[in-house]
Amino acid sequence: MRYWKDCWGVNSMYYARVFITLKKSIADPQGNAIKEALLSMKYDGVEDVRMGKLIELKLENPTREEAEENLKDMCEKLLANTVIEDYSYEILEV
Amino acid sequence: MKFGVVVFPGSNCDIDCYHALRDVMGQPTEYIWHKDRDLSGFDCIVLPGGFSYGDYLRCGAIARFSPVMDKVIEFADRGKPVIGICNGFQILTEAGLLPGTLLRNQNMKFICETISVKVENANTPFTNLCEEGQVLNIPIAHGDGNYFVDDSTLEEMQVNGQIVFRYCGPDGQVIEGRNPNGSLKNIAGVCNKKRNVLGMMPHPERCMERILNNEDGVIIFKSIINYLEGGGIDG
Structure with missing residues (x-):
């Protein structure tokens, strides 16, 4: 078991948010269903709805660069399926 | 011939597959x-x-990183047959063993029914x-x-005979009206280029016995056994 205090002064904590969206070319039946619901509620201005995912992560890494490198790897390998999804992220130091 | 049925947390057709292979087909x-x-x-x-x-993140996305999957990929790379059914198909696409991916059904509904599929390629270990x-x-x-793949990969798959099953009408008509879930080109099952890895959404293990009034699934497992015994496919 590693404790936060053991890493004190070595690593920094980062807070990351990953946004995953369906590629524009992929139909989004969930987004369409939401759009239809909004239109039925008389929100007439709704042109399009696309639904995605937000994943929040806490990362402990020596540098921001390393945190970002890891995060990108995670997105490519697991968090997004790049056949159908795009991803973007933001990283904040805590 | 010895079959292995992988059990992931949340698998629920493992017992059916085991029964189909051991009790119906008589295989270890x-x-x-x-x-x-x-x-x-x-x-x-x-x-x-x-x-x-629990289908968390995306169907099959987390199972794909189960420890056994590295070995399944090695097994497939050695040219040995791997069949993924339904969630198994989803896991194989997530693992990169099969092209494309499976999206949410176009009508957003869970569909549970018996459906006609046409064998598009009978020259595989699974359909011979x-x-x-x-x-x-x-x-x-x-x-x-809802099967999806990009245009250039689809073209390549068609050339290589990788589309194995399509949803169809009772007389084999591949038409949009017989597409239950929005799959591209009515695709119900695909294989890899070497044809030793198959993914299919229909459940052959659920129609193996006369008591169930449908034995159409037997021919899939019989084909695999035939292939393993050295019969079956050209080139």
Whole structure:
């Protein structure tokens, strides 16, 4: 078991948010269903709805660069399926 | 011939597959827990249907990183047959063993019904006892079976005969009206370029016995056994 205090002064904590969206070319039946619901509620201005995912992560890494490198790897390998999804992220130091 | 049925947390067709292979087909069959790493002695690996890891993140996305999957990929790379049914198909696409992916059904509904599928390629380890164009009636049961792949990969797949099953009408008409889930080109099952890895959304293990009034699934498993015994496919 590693404790936060053991890493004190070595690593920094980062807070990351990953946004995953369906590629524009992929139909989004969930987004369409939401759009239809909004239109039925008389929100007439709704042109399009696309639904995605937000994943929040806490990362402990020596540098921001390393945190970002890891995060990108995670997105490519697991968090997004790049056949159908795009991803973007933001990283904040805590 | 020895079959292995991989059990992931959330698999729920593992027992059906085991029953189909051991009791109906009379083959030695063992469960393989997803944390096992030893596939020695197996001739064919089955990834069964279900809801591995509760379909969290994306169907099959987390199961794909189960310890056994590295070994399944090695097994497939050695040219040995791997069949993924329903959630197993989803896991195979997530693992990169099969092209494309399975999206949410176009009508957003979970569909559970027996449906006709046409055998588009009878020259695979999984269909070698079928006739080209033969229509099989097999149950589907899924919420995410809407097959998608990009245009250039699709073209390549068509050239290579990688489209193995398409949803069709009772006389084999591949038409949009017989597409249950929005799959591109009515695709119900695909294989890899080497044809030793098959993914299919329909459940052949659910139609194996006369008591169920449907034995159309038997020909799939019979074909695998035939292939393993040295029969079956050209080139």
